[in-house]
Amino acid sequence: MKVLLVDDSRLARTELRHLLQAYPDVEIVGEARHAAEAREALQQLQPDLLLLDIHMPGETGFELLASLDQAPHVVFTTAYDEYALRAFEVNALDYLLKPVQESRLTVALEKARRKLVASPPETTRPAAAEEPAATPLTAQDQVFVKDGERCWFVRLADIKLFEINGSYTQIYFEQHRPLIPRTLQHLETRLDPKVFFRANRQQIINLKWIAGIEPWFSNTLKIQLRDGPEVEISRQQSVRFRELMSL
Structure with missing residues (x-):
C-alpha cells in the first residue's frame, strides 16, 4: 500500500x-x-x-x-x-x-x-475544464462532489443516476442529491459506457442499479432503479438499450 x-x-x-x-x-x-x-x-x-x-x-x-x-x-x-x-x-x-x-x-x-x-483507486488527476473532456473514468474511480457547503468522495459505481436539473446536473447516490455544474454531454464523455447509459436527453443511468425493466408506450422502455426513481428510456435509446443488453 x-x-x-x-x-x-x-x-x-x-x-x-x-x-x-x-x-x-x-x-x-x-x-x-x-x-x-x-x-x-x-x-x-x-x-x-x-x-x-x-x-x-x-x-x-x-x-x-x-x-x-x-x-x-x-x-x-x-x-x-x-x-x-x-x-x-x-x-x-x-x-x-x-x-x-x-x-x-x-x-x-x-x-x-x-x-x-x-475498489482500487485509479490515477489521481487535477480537475479538468468542461471542454475538452479528460480521460474517461472507470466505475471504481472516486470523484469529489461539492454542493454548497457539503462535499463527498463517492465511487462512480455508487451513483445510480445523473439527471438534468435546470443548468446543473443532479447526482443520485445513497440518500444524497447534490447538484454539480456539469452538463450531461460532458459527463457522458467521462463515464464508462459499459456501466453508464444515456437513457434520454435528461438522464444517464447506471446499468448496475437496474432493478426492473418493462415495456412502455410507443416501443419505449421503463426502468426501475434500485432504491431510486423510475426512468423512461427514449424510443431511439430503447433500441440501443436492447442491443446493448442482448447476447
Whole structure:
C-alpha cells in the first residue's frame, strides 16, 4: 500500500514515518508540506492512501480535496477534533487526532486495505475544464462532489443516476442529491459506457442499479432503479438499450 504524507509539520511527518515502520505492507512514497506540493506528488506518485493534515499554510486539507477530480483514499491526521463530521461527509476512511496513536493508525490502515481490495483507486488527476473532456473514468474511480457547503468522495459505481436539473446536473447516490455544474454531454464523455447509459436527453443511468425493466408506450422502455426513481428510456435509446443488453 503506497502512502503519501501531507503535513506542514516536519515533526508530524517524522512521527508518522516512525509509526508506519511497523507495517511491512506500507510504503511511504513521498511527503508534501502543503497543498501545492501534494497535488504534484499525487499526480506523479499515484499513492493508494493519503494521510492528510487539515490546517496547512495556504489551502486546507479540505480545499486540497476540493481541487481534485479524483483522489486516493483519505485518512485525516489533525490536532483538531471539530472537523470530524465534515471529514466523514467527504467519505474519509478515518480521522486521527494528533499525537496519532498506533492502535488508531492500525484501524485506519485496515480500513484502507479493505477498500483497496474492494475498489482500487485509479490515477489521481487535477480537475479538468468542461471542454475538452479528460480521460474517461472507470466505475471504481472516486470523484469529489461539492454542493454548497457539503462535499463527498463517492465511487462512480455508487451513483445510480445523473439527471438534468435546470443548468446543473443532479447526482443520485445513497440518500444524497447534490447538484454539480456539469452538463450531461460532458459527463457522458467521462463515464464508462459499459456501466453508464444515456437513457434520454435528461438522464444517464447506471446499468448496475437496474432493478426492473418493462415495456412502455410507443416501443419505449421503463426502468426501475434500485432504491431510486423510475426512468423512461427514449424510443431511439430503447433500441440501443436492447442491443446493448442482448447476447
